[in-house]
Amino acid sequence: MSNTTSDDSLITTEVQADSNDDRAASAAETAVAARDLNVYYGDERAIDDVTMEIPEKRVTALIGPSGCGKSTFLRCINRMNDMIEICRVDGDVEFGGKNVYDTDVDPVALRRKIGMVFQKPNPFPKSIRDNVAYGLKIQGFDGDVDKRVEESLKGAALWDEVKDQLDSSGLELSGGQQQRLCIARAIAPDPEVILMDEPTSALDPVAASKIEDLIDDLAEQYTVIIVTHNMQQAARISDRTAVFLTGGELVEYDDTAKIFEDPEEQRVEDYITGKFG
Numbered sequence: 226m227s228n229t230t231s232d233d234s235l236i237t238t239e240v241q242a243d244s245n246d247d248r249a250a251s252a253a254e255t256a257v258a259a260r261d262l263n264v265y266y267g268d269e270r271a272i273d274d275v276t277m278e279i280p281e282k283r284v285t286a287l288i289g290p291s292g293c294g295k296s297t298f299l300r301c302i303n304r305m306n307d308m309i310e311i312c313r314v315d316g317d318v319e320f321g322g323k324n325v326y327d328t329d330v331d332p333v334a335l336r337r338k339i340g341m342v343f344q345k346p347n348p349f350p351k352s353i354r355d356n357v358a359y360g361l362k363i364q365g366f367d368g369d370v371d372k373r374v375e376e377s378l379k380g381a382a383l384w385d386e387v388k389d390q391l392d393s394s395g396l397e398l399s400g401g402q403q404q405r406l407c408i409a410r411a412i413a414p415d416p417e418v419i420l421m422d423e424p425t426s427a428l429d430p431v432a433a434s435k436i437e438d439l440i441d442d443l444a445e446q447y448t449v450i451i452v453t454h455n456m457q458q459a460a461r462i463s464d465r466t467a468v469f470l471t472g473g474e475l476v477e478y479d480d481t482a483k484i485f486e487d488p489e490e491q492r493v494e495d496y497i498t499g500k501f502g
């Protein structure tokens with residue numbers, strides 16, 4: 226058992242982040258649930274019997290050492306693992322009262338509801354407007370595209386910087402702006418969940434900090450599930466933290482303050498205090 230108190234928190238950061246308190250105070254419905262989830266690449270197991278419920282309109286951080294299965298778990302949620310030939314998923318991922326692996330689920334429609342943002346910003350070699358409108362065109366959106374583009378860019382805190390250059394290429398933006406463009410692209414189809422896989426690790430600290438602020442705003446409207454190897458970041462921005470350790474085991478999952486101040490598991494304490502990983 227840990228003897229730590231909030232006075233000697235395991236990491237040197239403000240874990241009781243101001244803005245998260247309102248959200249933490251009220252109960253949340255479950256947005257996504259994994260049940261007895263196992264994931265294999267060939268014979269190698271990457272996720273080991275994980276069951277967890279992820280709350281709606283909260284920020285949930287997935288942390289743990291490299292190779293512990295964070296990205297694999299994230300990709301299960303919107304079936305991005307379907308694209309990996311040798312990957313086999315066993316168990317359920319529930320979303321909207323349905324197992325996303327049921328045969329009648331259309332993965333393309335699922336990915337509109339559960340958008341994804343990657344580590345490296347990956348805008349298309351298209352205009353800023355067309356990047357954001359991309360998903361809308363595919364889904365045959367018949368509303369006001371320009372209006373939705375504007376709303377999405379505002380939602381991604383990018384509008385003021387690009388509103389006079391919507392026809393220039395997304396690739397001309399800075400790294401941090403490109404990542405916010407990718408976030409705008411992800412929110413344009415009006416998803417419920419946004420998955421982010423280390424979204425700031427390729428960015429400089431100022432750009433990363435902007436994305437962190439944005440994530441806090443996004444949680445007003447969306448369920449955010451973020452993989453990060455940066456523990457300070459998890460502590461700053463998330464409401465709930467799941468700690469995965471080697472072998473794809475979910476070792477502890479709780480309110481973020483609890484994980485960082487007084488974890489139940491010695492292995493989690495060792496990881497958070499930097500004894501390994």
Ligand SMILES: Nc1ncnc2c1ncn2[C@@H]1O[C@H](COP(=O)(O)OP(=O)(O)O)[C@@H](O)[C@H]1O
Pocket residue numbers: 266271289290291292293294295296297298309311
């Ligand atoms: N496409 C893949 N093919 C084979 N093995 C993979 C693939 N992706 C991940 N793995 C393996 O699955 C395990 C978990 O990887 P990953 O989910 O990427 O971990 P993390 O994101 O925590 O670093 C690792 O052992 C990794 O080598």
Ligand SMILES: [Mg+2]
Pocket residue numbers: 295296297452
């Ligand atoms: Mg990863």
